[in-house]
Amino acid sequence: MQERLTTHTIEFPYTRTLGPVYSAFLTGMRDGQVLGIKSRDGRVLCPPTEWDPTTGDALDGDLVPVGPGGVVTTWAWVTEPSRKHPLDHPFAFALIKLDGADTGLLHVVDAGGIDSMQTGMRVVPRWKQERIGHITDLEAFVPEGSK
Amino acid sequence: MTDAKQDEVDPNAPVAGMDFFMQLEYHELLCPVVREFADALMDKRLIGHRCPQCGLVYSPPRGYCPICVVPTTKADEIELATRGIVTNYTVVTPVQYYGQEETEPFAKVSLQLDGGGNLSLQDLLEVPVEQVHPGMRVEVVWAPDSERKVDDITNRSWGTAEGAIQGWKPTGEPDASPDDYSDKVF
Numbered sequence: 001m002q003e004r005l006t007t008h009t010i011e012f013p014y015t016r017t018l019g020p021v022y023s024a025f026l027t028g029m030r031d032g033q034v035l036g037i038k039s040r041d042g043r044v045l046c047p048p049t050e051w052d053p054t055t056g057d058a059l060d061g062d063l064v065p066v067g068p069g070g071v072v073t074t075w076a077w078v079t080e081p082s083r084k085h086p087l088d089h090p091f092a093f094a095l096i097k098l099d100g101a102d103t104g105l106l107h108v109v110d111a112g113g114i115d116s117m118q119t120g121m122r123v124v125p126r127w128k129q130e131r132i133g134h135i136t137d138l139e140a141f142v143p144e145g146s147k
Numbered sequence: 148m149t150d151a152k153q154d155e156v157d158p159n160a161p162v163a164g165m166d167f168f169m170q171l172e173y174h175e176l177l178c179p180v181v182r183e184f185a186d187a188l189m190d191k192r193l194i195g196h197r198c199p200q201c202g203l204v205y206s207p208p209r210g211y212c213p214i215c216v217v218p219t220t221k222a223d224e225i226e227l228a229t230r231g232i233v234t235n236y237t238v239v240t241p242v243q244y245y246g247q248e249e250t251e252p253f254a255k256v257s258l259q260l261d262g263g264g265n266l267s268l269q270d271l272l273e274v275p276v277e278q279v280h281p282g283m284r285v286e287v288v289w290a291p292d293s294e295r296k297v298d299d300i301t302n303r304s305w306g307t308a309e310g311a312i313q314g315w316k317p318t319g320e321p322d323a324s325p326d327d328y329s330d331k332v333f
Contacts, residue, residue, distance in 0.1 A: 004177040012169040133162030
């Protein structure tokens with residue numbers, strides 16, 4: 001007797017409110033501008049956080065533009081993207097310290113190939129045409145000068 | 148979706164929420180008794196197991212009688228009638244949550260099949276929901292050969308078998324007497 005394999009899919013959509021900091025950050029994304037937030041000691045955190053990582057104080061204002069370009073501080077090459085990954089061809093996940101920021105933003109570098117990746121390389125954002133207020137509005141970073 | 152709607156109203160309003168979509172896909176190998184049930188459905192047959200001790204019929208078969216706590220086997224398999232009596236019903240008024248494809252009220256009925264065996268959560272066809280009532284005599288409507296499938300049957304299936312059975316339609320016969328089903332209502 002032949003086996004029967006069945007496939008099931010559970011789906012659960014939901015919406016989460018963002019609060020003042022992430023709302024501002026993602027509104028910036030929609031408008032094509034990456035924002036960071038000033039911590040109490042004057043550093044600029046990007047991505048912005050709601051709390052100062054050093055003192056624990058609440059941070060609720062002072063979002064400042066950063067970038068658009070930045071520097072790759074560390075990266076990992078994805079050889080075989082899964083269907084859940086942001087790009088359908090090989091790419092890098094990377095921490096990117098944007099110009100004017102003191103911390104790294106985890107994002108994607110669409111470099112074409114692993115040989116084009118290097119710690120310390122400069123990258124610039126490639127924005128989607130239609131943006132909705134999501135981190136993926138910034139489709140990927142690409143090597144500076146490659147556009 | 149929420150953000151998209153907001154953007155339609157005012158594209159410059161701050162982004163207030165973020166949409167998430169959790170999705171889990173998994174595969175399940177049907178256990179032998181459920182696989183036999185599914186295979187039979189593809190042949191337009193409805194099967195069950197009759198408990199050798201108490202005589203209750205389980206469809207889909209479970210491989211055991213949970214009341215007597217005895218196993219049931221292929222030897223206990225019986226073919227069920229595809230005609231029966233509506234013993235109970237529920238009218239569902241759809242709420243348009245994600246994934247709900249129905250838009251109009253519809254009835255799910257419980258059935259007592261001629262000769263034994265009960266099914267629940269069956270679709271009643273050709274009958275306006277306000278006319279659904281216990282005692283109606285109905286017969287099965289199989290899905291056409293080219294469309295019949297059992298992909299939605301699981302090891303925990305209650306026998307809804309929607310891919311194989313389109314639903315049940317009235318036979319046109321007079322209603323059954325309550326005495327015929329009053330102790331089988333569920």
